[in-house]
Structures are given as structure tokens and as C-alpha cells.
Amino acid sequence: MSWHEWALGGVLVSPFLVAALVALLLTVGLRLLLRLTGLGRWIWHEALFDLALFVIVLGGVVAAMGRL
Amino acid sequence: MRDFVRKLIILAAFHCQLFIPGHNRFQIVRDNLLAFLAPPLPALRFALKTVFGGLLALWLALRLGLEQPQWAFMTAFIVAQPLAGMVVQKGLARVTGTLVGALMSLSIMGLAAQAPWLFLVCLALWVGLCTAASTLLRSAWSYAFVLSGYTVMLICLPALAEPLAVFDHAVARCTEIILGIVCATTVSAIVWPQHVSGLLLQQARATWQGALRTAAAELAAEPAPREGLLQALGQIVAVDTQREHAWFEGSRGRERARAVRALSRTLLSLIRISRAAGRQRRDLDPGDAQRLAPAFEQVRQALQAPEQADLPMLRQALLERAREPGIGAGALYCLGRMVLMLDYFAKADAALEAVEQGGETEQAEGQFSAHRDLPIAALYGLRSAATLLTLSVFWLATAWTSAVSALVLATVVCCLFASRENAVQIGFGFLRGIAYAIPVAFVVGQLILPQWSGFPLLAMALGVPLFVGALGMARPALAGTSTAFALHFIVLTLPPTGYEYNVAFFINEGLGMLIGVGCAVMAFRLITLRNPLWQSRRLLEATLRDLAELTSRRLAGADTWFAGRMAERLLQLARHYPLLPEAVRQRWGDGLLGLDIGDELLHLRLCLAAARPADERLQRQALDELERALLHGPAPERAEALQAPADKLLRVLDSAPESQAQRLGRGAVRQLERSWRQWCGIAGGAHELA
Numbered sequence: 078m079s080w081h082e083w084a085l086g087g088v089l090v091s092p093f094l095v096a097a098l099v100a101l102l103l104t105v106g107l108r109l110l111l112r113l114t115g116l117g118r119w120i121w122h123e124a125l126f127d128l129a130l131f132v133i134v135l136g137g138v139v140a141a142m143g144r145l
Numbered sequence: 146m147r148d149f150v151r152k153l154i155i156l157a158a159f160h161c162q163l164f165i166p167g168h169n170r171f172q173i174v175r176d177n178l179l180a181f182l183a184p185p186l187p188a189l190r191f192a193l194k195t196v197f198g199g200l201l202a203l204w205l206a207l208r209l210g211l212e213q214p215q216w217a218f219m220t221a222f223i224v225a226q227p228l229a230g231m232v233v234q235k236g237l238a239r240v241t242g243t244l245v246g247a248l249m250s251l252s253i254m255g256l257a258a259q260a261p262w263l264f265l266v267c268l269a270l271w272v273g274l275c276t277a278a279s280t281l282l283r284s285a286w287s288y289a290f291v292l293s294g295y296t297v298m299l300i301c302l303p304a305l306a307e308p309l310a311v312f313d314h315a316v317a318r319c320t321e322i323i324l325g326i327v328c329a330t331t332v333s334a335i336v337w338p339q340h341v342s343g344l345l346l347q348q349a350r351a352t353w354q355g356a357l358r359t360a361a362a363e364l365a366a367e368p369a370p371r372e373g374l375l376q377a378l379g380q381i382v383a384v385d386t387q388r389e390h391a392w393f394e395g396s397r398g399r400e401r402a403r404a405v406r407a408l409s410r411t412l413l414s415l416i417r418i419s420r421a422a423g424r425q426r427r428d429l430d431p432g433d434a435q436r437l438a439p440a441f442e443q444v445r446q447a448l449q450a451p452e453q454a455d456l457p458m459l460r461q462a463l464l465e466r467a468r469e470p471g472i473g474a475g476a477l478y479c480l481g482r483m484v485l486m487l488d489y490f491a492k493a494d495a496a497l498e499a500v501e502q503g504g505e506t507e508q509a510e511g512q513f514s515a516h517r518d519l520p521i522a523a524l525y526g527l528r529s530a531a532t533l534l535t536l537s538v539f540w541l542a543t544a545w546t547s548a549v550s551a552l553v554l555a556t557v558v559c560c561l562f563a564s565r566e567n568a569v570q571i572g573f574g575f576l577r578g579i580a581y582a583i584p585v586a587f588v589v590g591q592l593i594l595p596q597w598s599g600f601p602l603l604a605m606a607l608g609v610p611l612f613v614g615a616l617g618m619a620r621p622a623l624a625g626t627s628t629a630f631a632l633h634f635i636v637l638t639l640p641p642t643g644y645e646y647n648v649a650f651f652i653n654e655g656l657g658m659l660i661g662v663g664c665a666v667m668a669f670r671l672i673t674l675r676n677p678l679w680q681s682r683r684l685l686e687a688t689l690r691d692l693a694e695l696t697s698r699r700l701a702g703a704d705t706w707f708a709g710r711m712a713e714r715l716l717q718l719a720r721h722y723p724l725l726p727e728a729v730r731q732r733w734g735d736g737l738l739g740l741d742i743g744d745e746l747l748h749l750r751l752c753l754a755a756a757r758p759a760d761e762r763l764q765r766q767a768l769d770e771l772e773r774a775l776l777h778g779p780a781p782e783r784a785e786a787l788q789a790p791a792d793k794l795l796r797v798l799d800s801a802p803e804s805q806a807q808r809l810g811r812g813a814v815r816q817l818e819r820s821w822r823q824w825c826g827i828a829g830g831a832h833e834l835a
Contacts, residue, residue, distance in 0.1 A: 088649050094656070124670035 192615035198332035220325025246296025258308035277526030360419035404499035478812035547657035554661030572666035578629025586637035752810030767793035
């Protein structure tokens with residue numbers, strides 16, 4: 078996948094939007110996993126943790142999509 | 146593995162809010178569906194009125210050739226409320242806010258048109274200030290502040306590229322808002338008018354009954370449960386808020402508003418005094434307790450069956466009992482409080498009659514003062530400003546046109562729901578409304594409207610979905626989501642002038658909205674009052690400051706001043722109550738004891754004023770000492786802190802001529818000391834556990 082806009086019915090969609098959606102799904106999955114394994118109890122500020130996790134995952138996704 | 150899957154399902158269901166412990170989900174769904182499929186008659190009328198008012202505004206705006214007709218249309222939906230007085234009040238608040246905001250946007254634009262960053266910082270400061278002010282003013286009028294905050298954004302942001310157009314934008318915005326309000330108000334007043342007064346009558350009677358019942362429970366030999374008191378306080382505060390709306394329903398409504406104010410103050414005092422009498426009853430020595438038991442029972446019966454009570458006779462009986470020889474100071478104190486209770490009872494009766502029949506009531510003295518907390522308001526203001534700045538960075542960095550709508554929406558949500566306890570849930574409700582609006586708006590705006598032309602067909606295409614939305618607005622549980630649906634449906638189907646209407650606009654706007662509300666919800670979650678302990682400690686400190694002030698405040702009106710503030714604080718403490726760990730729930734007890742001590746302090750000062758002691762210098766000195774002791778707050782090692790000032794006060798009372806007031810004063814001093822010791826004991830317990 079190259080780092081170009083996607084054409085959706087004549088509308089150009091930014092690849093960053095796709096990356097953000099993928100990252101959101103991944104973050105939700107990771108978060109569920111953390112909670113189920115009991116590691117979630119150690120989080121101090123849940124909202125802050127979620128945001129930070131999302132930014133990290135988004136960075137990873139963008140980097141990965143650039144390589145592809 | 147099976148356990149894991151089960152856990153996963155429960156977790157997922159919980160997140161989607163399908164599973165709410167203690168609630169029957171199917172019942173909720175059924176009730177919500179019934180609101181749309183078989184709406185009650187008032188909801189049907191409300192929806193018809195709202196849609197009619199909105200379409201009238203839209204037609205007039207199109208007819209007059211106004212710049213942004215959709216603003217007038219939206220305003221009619223925003224101010225739509227079930228009751229006529231509420232519409233007028235909200236409309237007035239909206240007009241005031243819009244006018245102030247328009248003036249402010251002209252000055253900010255004039256100052257910083259050339260420097261976008263400076264402009265955005267100014268904007269953030271103004272929005273933060275308005276949010277803080279609106280949370281400080283906890284009444285229906287706070288909406289004016291919210292509006293003056295975000296009107297500046299609505300006017301200035303689209304005009305940032307062409308600063309000279311800002312004046313036209315400001316004029317257009319004001320014109321259309323006023324048009325929308327005039328249409329909505331006229332329709333709500335003319336078509337099936339429903340007045341606040343009717344609701345107010347019901348609420349006032351329920352409050353009166355609830356307060357009397359609570360007062361009766363407080364008089365019982367055993368301490369009363371917390372819930373009754375809480376409910377009564379909640380009712381009093383709620384009826385007092387409705388008062389603001391009744392003000393706009395003619396001279397009759399204004400009379401009623403005054404009567405409700407008198408009623409809520411009287412009921413607060415009644416509850417306060419009944420607590421004092423009940424407390425003293427539990428401390429009486431057994432002989433006195435037995436002697437007074439019938440009197441307590443008579444008063445309780447009168448409170449429980451207020452219709453049959455013969456107040457003057459009961460009052461006379463209590464006074465005679467007080468004149469019996471050999472009656473102790475504590476028993477005398479109880480009887481005194483009960484006589485005072487009966488007086489307030491009679492006053493409350495008169496006030497309720499004035500609410501029901503109309504007519505003048507005597508002017509109650511003193512403001513119904515509210516508890517204000519500047520640092521917390523500043524925090525809320527900061528949150529709005531921070532959200533605005535973050536999204537501005539996003540906007541300027543991406544140069545995406547629809548980022549403006551994300552920016553506007555995020556700030557509006559942050560301002561509107563700043564001080565709500567359940568801001569995150571409200572934000573999600575808003576998001577749900579947008580999610581419903583997007584597909585409906587796509588069908589109407591992209592598929593139907595291009596085929597149809599002319600106002601009647603436009604009205605039909607817009608009116609049907611909005612009618613359904615308005616049905617939801619009439620049901621309190623759905624109101625937030627439905628309002629969001631209606632507003633965003635309008636935004637997505639009627640684009641602002643100057644935009645080409647196509648699929649790209651639609652997708653961009655929809656995305657911008659989702660991002661905006663998402664950011665607002667995130668701001669609510671990130672910057673929050675995470676520590677209920679901190680907040681309840683702040684409430685305690687404020688209570689102590691008030692208690693200290695009570696030692697020197699002018700007596701006239703002091704009791705309503707204190708009772709109003711304490712009622713609000715107790716309600717706030719109660720809201721935090723479920724969040725607190727078991728061990729620290731004493732905070733609620735702190736609040737109640739603060740209320741009791743304030744009451745005893747007031748009573749003592751009344752006695753001092755009536756007894757006319759000879760040594761005024763000593764009295765001033767004792768009260769000053771008392772003030773210092775109270776300011777330091779309760780702690781286990783400070784249990785005897787009131788000893789010295791109390792001794793002095795007793796000496797002051799000794800210097801007065803022999804009288805009933807002097808004897809009552811002695812009882813009050815002892816009661817004050819006792820409550821203080823109790824408070825210190827509780828504070829000790831809480832500290833150890835914490």
C-alpha cells in the first residue's frame with residue numbers, strides 16, 4: 078500500500094484517516110486484552126493511558142504503512 | 146477458555162451499554178421505542194409545535210433573503226422546550242449571549258485579524274472565561290454565558306480568511322437567531338400553550354409534602370435515614386430552579402415565582418430546625434425524654450397529616466408545657482425549637498397557598514445564596530480553552546476546511562456540558578445523535594432533495610425526520626441524543642451559503658463532526674475532577690468559612706443565606722457519595738454536622754441578641770475566639786477547642802438579666818459544644834481510616 082489518497086466514489090480519502098481507523102481498532106483490542114489479563118488494574122489515569130496508547134499505535138501503523 | 150469467552154462477551158456488552166446492572170435493558174428499549182411509535186399526546190403536540198415553529202422560521206428567513214437561513218431553523222429547535230416560560234427564558238438568554246458574542250467577535254477580529262495565532266489565543270481565553278462564568282452561575286441563565294463564548298467562534302472562524310466580512314456575519318447571525326427565537330416563542334405561546342405554572346404547582350405541593358415528611362422523620366427518637374433528607378433537599382433545589390421559568394408567564398407567574406421562593410426558604414429552615422430538635426431529643430435525660438415524648442408525637446402527627454393539623458392549639462399546648470415548673474434546659478430548648486417549627490410550618494402553608502392561588506407573599510429577606518467554587522470553574526474553563534487550542538493546531542496544521550466544524554462542535558460541547566457530572570455520557574449521547582443523523586441526512590439531502598423543488602416539498606423532506614427527532618426531544622431520557630440528531634441533520638442537509646453541496650461536502654462535514662465530538666468526550670475524560678475526595682474537602686473548607694462568618698454576620702437573612710448554600714453543598718456531597726470508598730463516606734456526615742453547627746450558632750446568636758447581656762465586650766471577644774476555633778476545622782485533638790469560648794459565652798449569658806432567652810442560650814452553648822465534639826470524633830475516625 079503506497080502513501081497516496083484513496084479514491085472512494087470520486088472522493089479522495091486521506092490515507093491518514095485509514096491509518097487512524099486501523100489504529101483505533103488495534104487500540105481497542107489491546108485495551109481489552111490488558112483488561113482481561115488483569116494488567117489494566119495498574120493503570121493510573123485510564124483516559125490518559127488510552128490516548129497515549131492510541132498515539133503510539135497510530136505511529137506504528139503509519140510507519141508500517143509507509144514501508145509497505 | 147469458555148470462561149474467557151464469557152468474560153469477553155460481558156465486557157463487550159457492557160461497553161456497548163447493552164448490559165446495565167440493575168436495569169432491564171428490554172424494558173428501556175421498549176419504553177424508548179414507545180416514545181416514537183405510540184407517543185403520548187403532550188409529546189405529539191410538542192413535536193408538531195416545534196417542527197411548525199422551525200419551518201416558519203426557515204420560510205421567513207428564505208423569504209427575507211437572509212444569509213444563513215439554517216441558523217434561524219436550528220435556533221427554533223434549540224430553544225424548543227415543552228413549557229412556554231422555558232422557551233422565553235432560554236430565548237432571552239440566547240439573544241443576550243448572541244449580542245454580547247457578536248460585539249466581542251468584532252473587537253477580537255479588529256485586534257487580531259492579521260495574526261491567526263494571536264486570534265486563536267484570544268478566542269481560547271474568551272471561551273474559557275465564558276465557560277468558567279457559566280459554571281459558576283448554576284442557573285438557567287448560565288446559557289447566556291455559554292452562547293456569548295461560542296458565538297464568537299461561529300462568527301469569526303468562517304470570516305478569518307476575509308476579515309472585512311465579519312461585520313456582515315455578525316449581523317446575519319444576530320438577525321437569524323432573533324428570527325428563530327421569535328418564531329419558536331410565538332408558536333409555543335399560541336399553539337396549545339403549556340405553562341410552567343401547572344408543573345410548578347405539582348412540584349411545589351410534592352416538595353411541601355416531602356419536606357414535612359422529612360421533618361417528621363427527623364423528630365423521631367431514632368436518627369432518620371439519609372435518603373429522605375436527600376430527596377427533600379433535591380426537591381427543594383429543583384423547584385427553586387423552575388421558579389426562573391415561571392417568571393416569564395405574566396404577572397400571575399411572577400407572583401407564583403415569588404411564592405415559590407418563600408416556600409423553598411421556609412421549608413429549608415423547617416428541616417434545619419427539625420434536625421436540631423430531633424438531635425436534642427436524643428440527648429435528653431430519660432426523665433425529660435419521657436415527659437416530652439407526647440409533645441414530640443403530637444408535632445410529628447401534625448407534620449404527617451398536615452391537612453388535619455390544628456396549629457394554633459398545638460402551639461399553645463407546647464408553650465404551656467414550657468411553663469411547667471422543673472423543666473430542664475434541654476427540654477426547654479426542644480420545646481422552643483418545636484414552637485419555631487410550627488411557626489415555619491404555618492408560613493410554609495401560607496406560601497403554598499400563595500403558589501396555588503396566586504397573590505402577594507411577604508418578601509423573604511436575604512439572598513438565596515449559592516455555593517461557588519472558583520478553582521473548579523477555572524478548571525472547566527481551562528478545559529474548553531485547551532480543547533479549542535488543540536483542535537486549532539490540528540486545523541492550522543492540516544488546513545482541512547471541515548476541521549472548522551470539528552473545532553466549533555468540540556468547543557460547543559465542552560462549553561455546554563462543562564459542569565455536568567455525567568459529561569462523558571452526555572457526550573456519547575451526542576455522538577449517537579450524530580451517528581443517526583448522518584445516514585438520514587444522506588438519504589434526504591443527497592437522494593431526495595435534488596429531485597424535489599419548492600418550499601412545500603423541502604418542508605416535507607425536512608419535516609418528517611425532524612418530527613421524529615422532536616418526539617424524542619420530548620422524552621427526557623432521549624432529549625440529548627434527539628436534539629443532537631435534529632441539529633446535525635439540519636447542518637448536513639442545509640449547507641451554509643457559499644459551499645457547494647455534494648457528496649464530498651457531506652463526507653467531510655460528517656467526519657468533522659465525529660472528530661469534534663470525539664475530541665470533546667476525550668477532553669471530558671482527560672481533564673476531570675478525578676478525585677472526589679479533593680472536591681469534598683473543598684466543600685468542607687467552604688463550610689467552615691461560612692460557619693466562621695456566621696459568628697459575625699448580620700442576623701437578618703443569615704439563616705436563608707446559610708441554609709441555601711448548605712443545601713447545595715449537601716447535594717453535591719451526596720452526588721459524590723457513591724463514588725467514595727466506604728471508609729471516607731463520613732464526608733456526608735461532615736456536611737450534615739456543619740449544617741447542624743451553623744444552625745446552633747444562629748440560634749445562640751438569636752438568644753444572645755434577645756437576652757441583652759451587660760458585657761458586650763466579652764461577648765465580642767468570645768465570638769471572635771469561636772470564629773478562630775471554627776476556622777481551624779474539626780480534628781480529634783481539637784475536640785476541646787470550643788471549651789474556652791463556650792465558657793466565656795456562658796459568663797456573658799450570666800451577666801444578662803434572668804429570662805427565657807438566657808436559659809435557651811445556655812442550652813444552645815452546650816448543644817454547640819456537643820456537636821463539635823461529635824464532629825471531631827467523626828473527623829478522627831475518617832482520618833484513621835484514610
